[in-house]
Amino acid sequence: MSSPRLALGRVGFCLLMGWSSLAFAEYREAPGLTKAVAEGKLPPVAQRLPETPLIVKPQERIGKYGGTWRQALIGGSDDLMERTIGYTRLVRWNPEWTNVVPDVAESFSVSADGTEYTFKLRKGTKWSDGVPFTANDIMFWYNDVLMNRELTPAVPRWLRSDNDPVVIEKVDDYTFKFRFKQPNGMLPWHLASNWGADILASSPAHYLKKFHKKYNPDIDQVVKNAGATNWATLFLAKTGIGAASARWRDTERPVLDPWKLTVPYSGTTQVVAERNPYYFKVDPNGNQLPYIDRVTYDVMGDVQSVVLKATNGELDMQAQRLNSIETSIVLADNRERGDYRLFKVQPAWSNSMLICLNETAKNPALRDVFRSKDFRVGLSLAINREELNEIVYSGLGRPYQAAPRPGTMLYDEKLATQYTQYDPQAANAAIDRAGFTKRDGQGFRLGPDGSRISFAIDVLTSRKYQIDALELIKRYWREVGVDMQVRPVEQSYAFARMLANDHEGLVWIGGGGYDFLGLIDPKWYFPYENQSAFGSAWGIHFQNPRDPNAQEPLEPGKKQQELYARMLQTVGVEKQVEIMREILAITRDQFYVIGTNMEPDNYGVVKNNMKNVAPQMPDTAFYQTPGPTNPEQYFYE
Numbered sequence: 001m002s003s004p005r006l007a008l009g010r011v012g013f014c015l016l017m018g019w020s021s022l023a024f025a026e027y028r029e030a031p032g033l034t035k036a037v038a039e040g041k042l043p044p045v046a047q048r049l050p051e052t053p054l055i056v057k058p059q060e061r062i063g064k065y066g067g068t069w070r071q072a073l074i075g076g077s078d079d080l081m082e083r084t085i086g087y088t089r090l091v092r093w094n095p096e097w098t099n100v101v102p103d104v105a106e107s108f109s110v111s112a113d114g115t116e117y118t119f120k121l122r123k124g125t126k127w128s129d130g131v132p133f134t135a136n137d138i139m140f141w142y143n144d145v146l147m148n149r150e151l152t153p154a155v156p157r158w159l160r161s162d163n164d165p166v167v168i169e170k171v172d173d174y175t176f177k178f179r180f181k182q183p184n185g186m187l188p189w190h191l192a193s194n195w196g197a198d199i200l201a202s203s204p205a206h207y208l209k210k211f212h213k214k215y216n217p218d219i220d221q222v223v224k225n226a227g228a229t230n231w232a233t234l235f236l237a238k239t240g241i242g243a244a245s246a247r248w249r250d251t252e253r254p255v256l257d258p259w260k261l262t263v264p265y266s267g268t269t270q271v272v273a274e275r276n277p278y279y280f281k282v283d284p285n286g287n288q289l290p291y292i293d294r295v296t297y298d299v300m301g302d303v304q305s306v307v308l309k310a311t312n313g314e315l316d317m318q319a320q321r322l323n324s325i326e327t328s329i330v331l332a333d334n335r336e337r338g339d340y341r342l343f344k345v346q347p348a349w350s351n352s353m354l355i356c357l358n359e360t361a362k363n364p365a366l367r368d369v370f371r372s373k374d375f376r377v378g379l380s381l382a383i384n385r386e387e388l389n390e391i392v393y394s395g396l397g398r399p400y401q402a403a404p405r406p407g408t409m410l411y412d413e414k415l416a417t418q419y420t421q422y423d424p425q426a427a428n429a430a431i432d433r434a435g436f437t438k439r440d441g442q443g444f445r446l447g448p449d450g451s452r453i454s455f456a457i458d459v460l461t462s463r464k465y466q467i468d469a470l471e472l473i474k475r476y477w478r479e480v481g482v483d484m485q486v487r488p489v490e491q492s493y494a495f496a497r498m499l500a501n502d503h504e505g506l507v508w509i510g511g512g513g514y515d516f517l518g519l520i521d522p523k524w525y526f527p528y529e530n531q532s533a534f535g536s537a538w539g540i541h542f543q544n545p546r547d548p549n550a551q552e553p554l555e556p557g558k559k560q561q562e563l564y565a566r567m568l569q570t571v572g573v574e575k576q577v578e579i580m581r582e583i584l585a586i587t588r589d590q591f592y593v594i595g596t597n598m599e600p601d602n603y604g605v606v607k608n609n610m611k612n613v614a615p616q617m618p619d620t621a622f623y624q625t626p627g628p629t630n631p632e633q634y635f636y637e
Contacts, residue, residue, distance in 0.1 A: 007232050027053075028287045030065040033277050039590050042277055043130070045288055050124035051105060053288075054281045056630050059092075059095075061610040062283055063291040063635030069610075070316045072298040072306045073271075078253040079621070080320050081248050085273055085295055087260045087627025088201050090119060092104045092528045093192045094479065095629045096210040097516060100188040104133070104201045104280065105255055106174075114183030114460045114571035123172040126278040127254035135176045140205035141586075142168040144212055145239070150232045152241075157543065158190040158197075183569035185576060189520050193622045202247070204254045224454060256280065258290040271297040281632060292614075304464075307331075309559050310605045313338035317613055318624060318633065319345045319604025325352070325393055325465055330601055343613060347599040348620035350416075350511030352393060353466050353523060354402050355473070355594040356378075360537035360551050366504060369436070371554075373591055378430030379485035380419040380594045382480045383473055387422075389597050391468045398503040398599035399413050402511035402524045405598070409577050415588040420595070427480050436481075445481040454483040457505035458497065461488045466507055469596060498530045501540065501549045506533040509599065519576060525587045526560035527553050534592040555588050 029037075029045040053318040092103040092373040104110060106122045125133045146152050146159070161182035169177045178187065191197045209215035213231045216222060220231075239248025248265035255261070256278050263282040273295045281289045298314075300306050306321040311334035313624060322331060323345045331342060357370040357379075369375055385399035403416035405612035431445065438446040447453045459466050461473040470486045477484050484505075484523035489497075497503040512518030512525065522529050527538030530549075538553035542561045543554075553561065560583050604626075606613045614629045 014309060017408035028285070029277075030291075032275070032293065036277070048126065048278045048286065049132070049282065050122035050126075050280050052122055054106075054122070055284055055446060056281050056633050058283060058633045059614055059629070061611070062285055062287065062635070063612055063633060064073065065287075065291055065635075067292050067636040068294040068316075069292050069631075069634065070296050070298070070314060071318050072300050072309050072321070072603075073317060074302065074306065074321060075299045078320075081271065081273075081297060082198070082263070082332035082602035082626045083255055083320065083621075083627050084631055085320070086247065087624045087631075088255070088257045089191060089198055090200050090424065091188055091191050091192060093516075093620070093623060093628040095614060095617070096326060096601070097514065097623055097628065100192045102171040108188070110432075110571060112571070114185045114569065115180045116186055117178040117184075119176055119178070120421050122280060123174050125256070125280045127207075127256060127275045128260045128278055129204075129207075129254040130278055131206050131254065133204075133256060134173045135170045136173070137203055137205045138168065138176050138200060139170050140208070141200060141203040143243075144214060145199070145203065150204055150369055151235060156194070156196060158184075158187065158194060161468070175226075185571040186519065186568055189516060192420060193516075193520055195362065196241065199241060201256050203239065204455055207254055208235070208238060211238050224494070243606070259292075259295050265297075265299075270300050271299065277572055279632070283633065290376065292632075296395060303327075305513060310334075310340070311338050313340060315340075315603070315605055315607075316610050317626075319343070319602070319619065322604055323602035323619055324483075325396065325600065325602070328396075328600075329394070331520065331603055331605060338605065340607050342603040342604055344616035345597070345602050345604050345625060346616060347509070347602065348512075348514040348618045348623060349389060349509045349596070350403055350405060350513040350515045350524075351400055351509060351595045352397055352599040353469055353507050353596045354510035355505065356592075357455070357509050357594075358501070358503055358533060359535045359592075360501055361504050362501065363504065365447045365451065366453075366455055368448050369434075369453055372434040373438075374430045374434035375436065376591055376594060377419050378427045378434065378480060379477060379482065380591075381421065381423045381427035381430060382476045382482075383594070384476060385420060385597055386424040388469055388472055391472065396600035399596075400598035401595035401597070402593045404515065404518055405513040408513070408518075409517050410512075410580060410584060412581075412588060417631065418588070419591065424479060431480060431482070441516055443481055444483045448529075452483055453480075453481075454485070455504040456485040456487040457502050457507055458489045458494050459507045460491050460494060462491065467629070470507060473596075495531075498533055498536050499549070501530070501537045501538075501551075503533065503536070510593065513594070513599075514618060514620075514623075515577070519580060520622055522564065522580075522583070524593055526564065526583055526592075527557045528561075528564070556586050560586050607636075611635055611637050 027045045047276050089103050090105040091100045094101045105119045108119045109366035110117050159166045161180040164181045167179040180427045194455050211234050213219045223231050223234050226234050251261050251264050259273035260276045265271045273292050303321050307327050309315050359370045361367045389397045395607040399420035404410035436445045444452045459470050474484050510524040520529050526536040529543050530536045538557050539549035540547045541550035563579055567576050570576050612633050619625050
């Protein structure tokens with residue numbers, strides 16, 4: 001999949017890429033809903049839809065009603081439901097990931113200075129229980145959730161101007177404004193991407209007030225009956241704030257999603273969601289969506305179980321847990337047996353594995369070593385990426401650094417390819433230039449404190465191919481006199497170590513390969529947050545200078561942080577891209593992280609009788625794959 005160009009121009013009333021809003025003389029619905037209307041259980045379809053439903057252009061053609069979409073998730077913390085049946089927001093990414101388009105908001109606009117956004121909702125949109133969705137729901141979220149310190153101790157960065165939180169003002173029942181003291185040029189991108197931004201379209205005030213102490217005088221009894229610790233804990237569990245899986249444990253909560261939960265994600269072997277009869281979208285012929293009646297998720301224990309279900313033909317459409325180098329060949333070999341075809345999911349990140357040496361490490365000797373650009377260049381030149389590609393990636397990748405992908409607006413060939421050649425002689429010369437010429441009796445180089453340059457790199461236990469790659473790199477680096485140990489760790493432990501700035505090194509998939517991903521999640525390009533593992537303490541400083549683990553960055557990183565702060569206040573993608581190019585120019589010069597190979601395309605499975613599934617799509621949590629491809633228009637032939 002070639003990376004699409006960004007749709008440029010001022011954010012405005014976006015009705016793009018096949019999305020539109022019109023009224024029909026006559027609407028149609030699924031047969032089961034027609035029966036419910038005849039029995040008096042539901043009002044007619046025209047009364048269940050908004051005055052101007054959102055029209056979704058099908059990927060291939062108008063679909064048919066019926067069927068069950070079978071998927072599988074791994075119990076515990078899987079976000080598959082969020083991505084497939086829960087991607088409902090004020091605004092969302094269009095399928096091509098070139099712009100933000102309206103979703104439950106009928107339109108939105110931004111002031112010229114980027115300080116005020118106006119959102120207009122679709123009049124007549126209803127929650128899944130038939131209660132109208134209005135600006136009052138937004139104001140409840142703002143006044144009683146976002147601004148309530150028991151529920152939201154800190155307003156998210158993307159909803160603040162420096163330390164000042166957004167001010168939301170109701171204009172009328174279907175219109176409201178976001179006001180910021182400083183420009184917030186990237187708000188639409190955050191609304192479409194960020195975990196937590198979905199809460200604006202999933203806070204039914206009439207339901208959640210039952211669990212809020214401000215509105216329910218009997219809240220203590222409610223908390224006791226629920227077995228909760230306190231009202232805030234219960235409320236957060238009902239909203240899903242802070243835990244993606246929590247949203248899917250309450251079958252009573254009304255939604256705006258295409259399917260409504262009927263069997264919860266709580267102590268069950270299968271999660272079930274049924275058609276939402278009040279869903280606000282239709283196809284171009286006036287057929288209310290979704291086409292598919294029902295969605296099920298089998299709760300599995302590991303990735304291998306999900307892969308087995310796919311190859312047995314027991315998954316109808318899914319990429320998550322299948323989209324890896326290890327499973328691609330297995331999926332391809334079993335297409336006939338499983339009666340499925342493959343669709344391409346192109347990694348939106350740049351690299352199969354980035355190597356981050358922590359320049360803010362707590363060990364002062366290692367910190368001095370890691371801060372030497374010549375040392376990092378030498379290690380990069382010591383890696384035989386061609387051999388690495390053949391042994392670990394089955395020849396599917398190619399040498400690449402942490403850089404945007406070719407074909408994107410931010411692509412920089414020098415940044416992408418510098419220091420990727422395998423040259424042990426040049427590698428040794430670079431490390432010599434760094435000043436580490438002395439060696440011990442085993443040939444290992446000595447650091448500034450006279451001890452061997454020796455360090456460990458954290459790698460997730462779940463990423464076997466990265467462990468294998470790192471073991472090869474350990475051998476390459478031994479040849480130039482550097483002692484590296486491979487340390488497999490669990491993901492939660494890796495995150496905790498970054499947050500505390502305790503790691504010496506870390507490997508990760510990385511780099512914002514797509515344009516929007518580079519703008520929204522630039523952590524591998526400059527010290528942006530604690531997960532900028534090449535300088536976690538610098539990144540922590542950018543997010544919260546008062547954090548005890550924060551360290552003020554060196555001048556290049558400080559300049560990048562200043563540029564990014566300016567970009568956050570800039571309106572217009574063209575100007576934002578210009579600033580990001582300045583940031584990347586510094587990244588190119590600093591060479592913070594060592595890339596290995598570009599991540600090859602991965603694949604998902606889709607049954608041969610399932611239609612309207614895009615043949616290729618970006619793959620990242622920031623795109624919420626496959627949510628923007630409109631699963632409500634998938635159907636069975």
